[in-house]
Amino acid sequence: MHKANILSIDDDANLQFVVEQYLEEDGYNIITANDTKSALEKADSMPLDVILLDLVLPDGEGMAIIPLLQQKCRAGIIVVSGKSDTTEKIICLEMGADDYMTKPFEMRELAARIKAVLRRTDKAQEAIKPENQSEKIKFGDGWVLDTTQFQLFDKKGQSSYLTIGEFKLLEALILAPNRALSREHLFELTRDGEFEAFDRAIDIQIGRIRKKINDDKAEIIKTVRGVGYMFVAET
Amino acid sequence: MHKANILSIDDDANLQFVVEQYLEEDGYNIITANDTKSALEKADSMPLDVILLDLVLPDGEGMAIIPLLQQKCRAGIIVVSGKSDTTEKIICLEMGADDYMTKPFEMRELAARIKAVLRRTDKAQEAIKPENQSEKIKFGDGWVLDTTQFQLFDKKGQSSYLTIGEFKLLEALILAPNRALSREHLFELTRDGEFEAFDRAIDIQIGRIRKKINDDKAEIIKTVRGVGYMFVAET
DNA sequence: GTCACTTGTTACAAAAATGATACAAAGTTT
DNA sequence: AAACTTTGTATCATTTTTGTAACAAGTGAC
Numbered sequence: 109m110h111k112a113n114i115l116s117i118d119d120d121a122n123l124q125f126v127v128e129q130y131l132e133e134d135g136y137n138i139i140t141a142n143d144t145k146s147a148l149e150k151a152d153s154m155p156l157d158v159i160l161l162d163l164v165l166p167d168g169e170g171m172a173i174i175p176l177l178q179q180k181c182r183a184g185i186i187v188v189s190g191k192s193d194t195t196e197k198i199i200c201l202e203m204g205a206d207d208y209m210t211k212p213f214e215m216r217e218l219a220a221r222i223k224a225v226l227r228r229t230d231k232a233q234e235a236i237k238p239e240n241q242s243e244k245i246k247f248g249d250g251w252v253l254d255t256t257q258f259q260l261f262d263k264k265g266q267s268s269y270l271t272i273g274e275f276k277l278l279e280a281l282i283l284a285p286n287r288a289l290s291r292e293h294l295f296e297l298t299r300d301g302e303f304e305a306f307d308r309a310i311d312i313q314i315g316r317i318r319k320k321i322n323d324d325k326a327e328i329i330k331t332v333r334g335v336g337y338m339f340v341a342e343t
Numbered sequence: 344m345h346k347a348n349i350l351s352i353d354d355d356a357n358l359q360f361v362v363e364q365y366l367e368e369d370g371y372n373i374i375t376a377n378d379t380k381s382a383l384e385k386a387d388s389m390p391l392d393v394i395l396l397d398l399v400l401p402d403g404e405g406m407a408i409i410p411l412l413q414q415k416c417r418a419g420i421i422v423v424s425g426k427s428d429t430t431e432k433i434i435c436l437e438m439g440a441d442d443y444m445t446k447p448f449e450m451r452e453l454a455a456r457i458k459a460v461l462r463r464t465d466k467a468q469e470a471i472k473p474e475n476q477s478e479k480i481k482f483g484d485g486w487v488l489d490t491t492q493f494q495l496f497d498k499k500g501q502s503s504y505l506t507i508g509e510f511k512l513l514e515a516l517i518l519a520p521n522r523a524l525s526r527e528h529l530f531e532l533t534r535d536g537e538f539e540a541f542d543r544a545i546d547i548q549i550g551r552i553r554k555k556i557n558d559d560k561a562e563i564i565k566t567v568r569g570v571g572y573m574f575v576a577e578t
Numbered sequence: 579g580t581c582a583c584t585t586g587t588t589a590c591a592a593a594a595a596t597g598a599t600a601c602a603a604a605g606t607t608t
Numbered sequence: 609a610a611a612c613t614t615t616g617t618a619t620c621a622t623t624t625t626t627g628t629a630a631c632a633a634g635t636g637a638c
Contacts (some may be wrong), residue, residue: 194449201455206572220436228463287491334507335493507624
């Protein structure tokens, strides 16, 4: 498995340093953030596995950040708090946190709890990206989709730009190969907000992707009339 | 989702009673065990979602029970212990427990942690499925109905197109094999809106399906005069 | 066989789904 | 703010799907 990415959100620089040292030793990749804003940005821009979250932040909204983080990524969340108040624990867990630890704690325990959370979330995430664990997905006539850079490369290695939206849509299709996905489902997989019937936005985007990957014969992204679209995997 | 099954393993009858009362109120299904032997039996005989585990049991082997339980089922394990010793916590978590709580605890916190574990294990368990998700229904002379692609394949693997409406109708018939279904019933199963008496739409569609699957002798989809149509399953 | 009724078949028209294009709105960058 | 990128809406053309009507064919009762 790849090196797990852990985002540590805390405004206590000393603690951050200790955590970073310890966990890096354990073989994790540590990213740090010390306020809400940068935390959310980072959660959005890289694939995280676990988030360590201190709720008391300078620009903090407290627990409200939990659902925001979850919206941006699928990482497990361990709340690390100075308060040992049971009610707060409960609310955090109800909001979707996976674990709650009270400061002060021993690093060994933190590490063990991270592992426990990783075990669960990893199982879930592996299964979502079947065999394509490599972050590069190949398809069609030499195309490579690089899910870390959000870029598409043609067979000569030239990057041919897809927009982020197009990229996400193509990725969603590719991650469910040979499966017809409805417009509604695709909509939910790739963006926020409510899907409205008779919304043609997905169709347009499919058209644009097809044009960019020379798929005018609909061999790669197949239209399943009355249902939606389907990525046709190599045989 | 179905009512979650929770196995509570503890030899303290009073505590068991309290836990049982509280969690049943919360809508869980509680199973209790007060020694290692019966715990393992129960883990083997029913589908559990969460296991609450006290490590100090009369016939106890302590933490060694964790892997044994995991072998028997996929439930999440929450260790509930009288000891607050960090090393013990860590070992339990390393062995595969999902959480560790120290007695005494508040029931509200236990309930919240159960929920958190359920969320995680549910995700993981859902994710184990995807491969079997390709649902293919075989019938007749080598036909395969692929419900993920909404397509019909003949014995050579060539897709022979059914429209989505025809597909749904055939699927509805196949899912109730050897049972005559009325036009009205089929109508409701396959589309929105009101069925009107003397509506021949279903007949027409049956005709079209028959033509496409070479069923001119009505051997696969049989007409039941005065009633409707029936899918005849292989003998 | 004839009659009354149900079902199959065909042709055609209405309805629906999709692809393409142009343009407007929204969001970014400079 | 201007220039650019990205995304969505509106529109139209095309193709596909579906239902209606009409009639032919089948079925069972008498």
